[in-house]
Amino acid sequence: MSKKLVFGHKSPDTDTICSAIVMAEMQKxxxxxxxxxxxxxxxxxxxxxxxxxxxxxxxxLEKVEEGQEVILVDHNEFQQSVDGIEAAKIITVVDHHRxxxxxxxxxxxxxxxxxxxxxxxxxxLCQIENIEVTPKMAGLxxxxxxxxxxxxxxxxxTNTDKxxxxxxxxxxxxxxxxxxxxxxxxGTDLDDFTAEELISLDAKEVSKNDVKVVxxxxxxxxxxxxxxxxxxxxxxxxxxxEKDNIQLFVLAVTDILNSNxxxxxxxxxxxxxxxxxxxxxxxxxxPGVVSRKKQILPMIDKNLD
Amino acid sequence: MSKKLVFGHKSPDTDTICSAIVMAEMQKxxxxxxxxxxxxxxxxxxxxxxxxxxxxxxxxLEKVEEGQEVILVDHNEFQQSVDGIEAAKIITVVDHHRxxxxxxxxxxxxxxxxxxxxxxxxxxLCQIENIEVTPKMAGLxxxxxxxxxxxxxxxxxTNTDKxxxxxxxxxxxxxxxxxxxxxxxxGTDLDDFTAEELISLDAKEVSKNDVKVVxxxxxxxxxxxxxxxxxxxxxxxxxxxEKDNIQLFVLAVTDILNSNxxxxxxxxxxxxxxxxxxxxxxxxxxPGVVSRKKQILPMIDKNLD
Numbered sequence: 081m082s083k084k085l086v087f088g089h090k091s092p093d094t095d096t097i098c099s100a101i102v103m104a105e106m107q108k109x110x111x112x113x114x115x116x117x118x119x120x121x122x123x124x125x126x127x128x129x130x131x132x133x134x135x136x137x138x139x140x141l142e143k144v145e146e147g148q149e150v151i152l153v154d155h156n157e158f159q160q161s162v163d164g165i166e167a168a169k170i171i172t173v174v175d176h177h178r179x180x181x182x183x184x185x186x187x188x189x190x191x192x193x194x195x196x197x198x199x200x201x202x203x204x205l206c207q208i209e210n211i212e213v214t215p216k217m218a219g220l221x222x223x224x225x226x227x228x229x230x231x232x233x234x235x236x237x238t239n240t241d242k243x244x245x246x247x248x249x250x251x252x253x254x255x256x257x258x259x260x261x262x263x264x265x266x267g268t269d270l271d272d273f274t275a276e277e278l279i280s281l282d283a284k285e286v287s288k289n290d291v292k293v294v295x296x297x298x299x300x301x302x303x304x305x306x307x308x309x310x311x312x313x314x315x316x317x318x319x320x321x322e323k324d325n326i327q328l329f330v331l332a333v334t335d336i337l338n339s340n341x342x343x344x345x346x347x348x349x350x351x352x353x354x355x356x357x358x359x360x361x362x363x364x365x366x367p368g369v370v371s372r373k374k375q376i377l378p379m380i381d382k383n384l385d
Numbered sequence: 386m387s388k389k390l391v392f393g394h395k396s397p398d399t400d401t402i403c404s405a406i407v408m409a410e411m412q413k414x415x416x417x418x419x420x421x422x423x424x425x426x427x428x429x430x431x432x433x434x435x436x437x438x439x440x441x442x443x444x445x446l447e448k449v450e451e452g453q454e455v456i457l458v459d460h461n462e463f464q465q466s467v468d469g470i471e472a473a474k475i476i477t478v479v480d481h482h483r484x485x486x487x488x489x490x491x492x493x494x495x496x497x498x499x500x501x502x503x504x505x506x507x508x509x510l511c512q513i514e515n516i517e518v519t520p521k522m523a524g525l526x527x528x529x530x531x532x533x534x535x536x537x538x539x540x541x542x543t544n545t546d547k548x549x550x551x552x553x554x555x556x557x558x559x560x561x562x563x564x565x566x567x568x569x570x571x572g573t574d575l576d577d578f579t580a581e582e583l584i585s586l587d588a589k590e591v592s593k594n595d596v597k598v599v600x601x602x603x604x605x606x607x608x609x610x611x612x613x614x615x616x617x618x619x620x621x622x623x624x625x626x627e628k629d630n631i632q633l634f635v636l637a638v639t640d641i642l643n644s645n646x647x648x649x650x651x652x653x654x655x656x657x658x659x660x661x662x663x664x665x666x667x668x669x670x671x672p673g674v675v676s677r678k679k680q681i682l683p684m685i686d687k688n689l690d
Contacts, residue, residue: 176492177492178488178489178490178491178492178493179484179487179488179489179493179495180488180489181488182484182487182488183483183484183485183486183487184483184484184485185483185683185686185687186483186499186683187481187482187483187497187498187499187678188483188484188497188499189497189498189499190484190495190496190497191495191496191497192492192493192494192495192496193492193494194491194492194493194494208513373492378490378491381490382490
């Protein structure tokens with residue numbers, strides 16, 4: 081039997097990468113032959129975390145072979161997963177998202193909880209299965225929780241996430257406020273990205289009632305700074321829309337200091353977002369909105385009905 | 386907020402009923418307001434178990450209202466669940482089946498393991514969450530495990546199922562061999578069922594590539610006894626096929642003493658089963674086959690590709 085592969089979603093974020101590495105460590109502790117891999121380029125936030133923690137970047141996986149045993153973390157929807165996933169053998173999933181467009185031919189281990197971060201669940205599983213949490217694993221899990229909860233400010237953040245992050249920071253010897261803010265800020269340095277890169281750094285595709293939607297998100301400390309490049313971003317989005325036959329593309333530009341987002345909305349089904357509020361210059365400001373999963377996606381999902 | 390409802394699948398079996406009752410007890414122990422309900426008539430095996438254990442039969446639920454909070458045990462596929470499930474709010478699932486035709490708009494608690502029985506997973510969750518297992522709960526879980534594993538003879542049975550059942554039998558004060566065999570035998574008394582009842586006692590519907598398949602199963606101590614009613618059974622199946630527009634109906638008659646099954650196969654896609662072996666008089670004997678989930682369903686699933 082070849083090695084099992086562990087990975088998170090495409091357009092990897094810090095939770096996806098760190099949780100894949102931690103999950104691989106957990107399986108190795110149980111004597112399994114596993115390798116953590118990634119499905120795309122690291123963003124700057126994740127790079128900052130791995131460099132700070134002196135952890136090697138997992139290798140890039142382009143596609144999986146038929147029958148390959150895989151473990152999914154931080155996602156389950158096939159369109160967010162690796163190419164070839166339909167023919168792989170999914171043996172385990174640990175996730176904190178809704179379940180959608182997911183199916184297996186055989187029973188599997190699937191553990192999901194409505195928590196702010198996959199890494200929080202992994203920590204709980206370590207406790208249950210008596211797996212030692214090393215300082216390296218703790219540092220990776222803290223990074224994931226800080227990232228997914230925007231340092232506990234996101235509405236997706238639960239008390240459990242906070243409690244677990246505090247315990248993990250102690251094991252890792254990290255000052256969570258200082259390290260966390262530095263890590264988040266590293267992720268908002270968008271200057272040397274092309275517009276094409278910006279709109280695909282953290283993009284998730286969902287489909288409902290035959291409408292193909294992409295919701296991309298970038299974090300920033302200044303929404304206006306990002307919108308200085310609006311024309312260029314729109315061109316990149318329109319090219320993407322045409323190429324991939326997308327009906328609705330939403331780019332959420334999220335101010336991580338003040339917890340607001342401004343959406344840039346394009347596509348022939350932008351009416352789906354207009355049900356929420358009138359677009360001006362293709363833009364909609366959403367005060368208090370920072371979470372794609374808990375705020376933006378449910379809004380779009382509801383309006384698609 | 387109204388009471389949460391806990392239930393297993395339609396055409397309830399012993400695991401579905403007992404796990405729903407146990408799950409409700411577990412939630413009550415955590416201070417939740419929940420009620421276990423059932424989606425259909427109890428089979429004779431389950432009736433035997435509840436009477437022996439002096440446990441009340443849950444009330445029948447016909448459909449759920451929009452937004453009703455529900456907890457699913459022992460199933461996830463919507464076509465096996467209650468009418469109205471699409472508009473209910475699924476907050477928790479504990480299951481041991483593959484995941485298919487299941488989706489939620491929001492993150493949820495989902496725990497599945499590839500074990501022989503849902504009740505085995507519930508016992509593990511009691512351990513993890515420090516919930517006391519009462520003799521009543523233990524008796525229900527033993528009954529579920531005996532039923533789903535055919536007293537440990539099914540290929541779906543794992544060492545964990547055996548170990549857990551042994552511990553539970555001790556708590557419940559039950560002789561597992563004696564109680565288990567009596568319970569299984571009670572379930573094979575098919576005489577006073579009409580043919581219509583027999584083919585729907587334990588029937589599961591699955592769909593793939595637009596082919597609608599129903600796989601029903603009855604346990605017996607004599608396959609020949611059941612096939613004495615073949616003509617009558619075929620009439621009932623053909624009526625059902627026409628009424629519900631079914632392409633393939635498989636009735637698995639399973640000999641629980643010798644661990645074999647004979648399939649009765651009807652429908653315009655019976656070729657799907659013929660890929661496995663030639664039907665004679667609409668029948669196919671499958672030595673060593675007792676598990677719908679682990680043996681019959683994967684065979685059909687594969688042949689439907």
